[in-house]
Amino acid sequence: MQVVFGSPQPVFPPCALALGNFDGVHRGHQVVLNAALDWASRHDIAPAVAVFDPHPRRYFQPDAPPFRLMDDRQQTDALEAMGFARIHVIPFDTSVAEMMPREFAETVLCGWANVSHVFVGADFAFGKNRSGDVPILTGIGEQLGFGVTGLGLEAADNEKISSSRIRACLADGDVTNAAALLGRPWTVRGEIETGEQRGRTIGFPTANIALGDYCRPKFGVYAIRVRLNGERLPGVANVGLRPTVGGAVERLEVHLFDFARDIYGETVEVEFIGFLRPEQKFNGLDELKAQIAQDAATARAVLAGPG
Template sequence: MQVITSNEYNKFRDSNTCLAIGAFDGLHKGHQLIISQALKEAKKNNYPAAVLSFHPHPLEIIPGKNPPPSIVSRQQKISLLEAMGVDYYFEQEFNQEFAQLRAEEFINNILLASLRVNTVVVGDDFRFAYKNEGNVEILKKMGELHGYQAKIISQLHASDDRISSTRIRSLLKNGKIKKAKKLLGRSYQICGKVVHGKKRGRKLGFPTANLSLETNYALPPEGVYAVKVHHCGKEYIGAANLGYNPTFNNQDISFEVYILDFEGDLYGQRLCVDIIEFIRGEKDFAAKEELINQMQQDILYTRELLC
């Protein structure tokens, strides 16, 4: 898959693009349905399959607004789209200039002139351009005028409610990991680079990888989790602690992973961690021996659960 940012659109030479458009901020089952339809159309007509999305989050450029926590990082989004079979990922920089584009300018200047679309696939709640003036009806009417097809996909529902990133964030916040997994179509995954920590785990006999997270993730409740760890194409099982380590009075939240049956230096390397199941909440242990005993139990439970 080729990644093309908006300042490189002029390098794009293909044509008849079958393009899925959206924020795709969770790449959940609802988003996957839209992208899958674009892939089907592309395959049927032997066109290139593409996705247009936005970076950074629009709320990052509005003074006084804060974007919601992320379900996927930029790196994860790119990897997931590539795994789906997308040929081109167009990443539009969301800045003040782009936010001022009118609906017809977006269609004429970007979709037609730059990305040379043949087919556009969006969800039925798709809005675009200045003050969200663009909608699916405008997209279809402009398609009739300019000769591209606009395919509108109805939103996917689960348990009589629409699948959305907002709903998934709420499930994660409330610790409903398995329900979030159903809506995502995959395990919830957190990625980051291994950095030096306090090395307390090593001193206790359980060396942990301390992750600096690569985005502001939507985090589940603090506690210990059974996890699967992806590193260099291999999968390991582990136990992760998300929280403040009250026994040691940490001030900052941390995400530390003990990888079972692994030896090696991981500093500076990227790990992706699937959150599988909540084991227990954080505890303040009176003695290190109690903590060690609890960690042994956590690891035993993880091994029984995931092996």
Template sequence: MIIFRKLSEVKEKLRHPAVTIGNFDGVHLGHREIFRRLTGKARAQGGVSVVITFTPHPMQVVSPGTGVKLITTTTEKEALIAAAGIDYLLEIPFDWNFASIPATQFVEEILVGTIGMESLVIGYDYAFGRGREGDVNLLRALGERYGYTVDLLEPISNGTTIYSSTAVRNMVGAGDVKGVLSVLGRHYAVTGTVIHGDQRGRVLGFPTANLCVQKDLLPAAGVYAVKAAVGHDHFDGACNIGTNPTFDGHRLSLEVFLFDFDGDLYGREVTITFIERLRGEMRFPNIDALKEAIARDVARCRAILGAPESSAGQADPGRDLSGRQGE
């Protein structure tokens, strides 16, 4: 896939392009259906498929107070769009000047004049341009003038939930990491760098890696069964998101205990894939009660993930493991 990160990089009109436009945050199953239709359209007209998106997300510019939490980073979104077989990705820098461009001007100067669009595929709820005036009616009217076709996809769902980025955000935010698979099309994941935490691993007997993550969207506070990738190595694990109320904590943290891992993780990048939520965050009366709960959580995670029992889940509380996984 060829990526253009600004309009000036498009030096000439593309070959019989089929185009779609959107934010495509999350690249969920609805987006992937749009891409499937797009690539099919491109093949039918002997041309190329083109995805046009914006960076940063327009809501972060025009309505920053809404606090939209993105499902995917730019790098993740690029990789997912490439995996859908798209030929070209145009990432248009979005600011207030661009937001003020009328939809008709966007079509005439960019879609037709720069890209050479011959067909357009859009989702049922998409609109663009100043005041979101670029709806399907305007696009079809302009298509008659400039000779491109417009395909509108009706809402796509799993029978209960319409595929949308909002639905994904709501489900992840509520901790429904198992249910979101049916909308997102994959398990939700975050990537972070292992940093120094509060060094409680030696006390609790389950050393954890404390992650500084790249995303604002985290699952609800609680305990999760997870898969973890460290470089080319993969591990099962148990993850806790929360403020550590048993220790009167206030700062939100994400910590993961990797089963059967032995090594130093400080400074390394770890990707956590959330499989299932076990429970919400709890405050325990003392450290012994917390240790017993963690042991139960680890056993349940092993059962969910199909990992065999091992001594890693029964670490000696007296053993200094704080420098191993990160905490």
């Protein structure tokens, strides 16, 4: 996929553009994205996506807790897999945040992306102080020569699918419903880091992954699968502070079943399949070891089921 930052030179041919944050590329987003792909195919025009970087939420609330559902690489891969060949990354800085709706349309949509038709969610807001909406964008498009389609995001249980709804599921440890809304298991991507290697001393070596700006799921133990170099490996993971050993940094620790290779420095993707129990403090390493053995057995049983 071609990733274009800011104003391209030379300008690209006209496109059908899906515009939004698309954090998670979930089933609701896919309504907008697939509409852009379909229109592009019917009109023999290039399909493209435009996203903001940083996410506007991070720009306006720099001290907000981590909230992302996926990192930039995961987002790009998901969009490419859908059929998009180009993504425009709009640098969300003061100049863009202060643009009025028409200026944004002229500069970004017409100038940078060269849109023929724009697809957004029905509740899309843009421009300074979120002063623009779909009807305003439609009117601007009529003046500037591009079409606009606003689409309602797919509903599940009579409730709109949204990134915030998925984050709420994860905060409850409900990775099953999160996966249903995403259309795939929620996945954390990261590099295996060297930890304290305490797990080796009790027979359960772990791979440690920093959570970065990913939203924090409920602290606890999960059945997981790890994608590594084309393999999909079963395991059990803990997300949290590791109170038994006095941990102070939130961390994802993964134990892979029947696995002994050195993978420090490798980049992996951890799929969250099932929540097993909340994080808790144990009275020493022997008690922790016994519980991990039980967790591993439970995780194996969960992973032996469908999926």
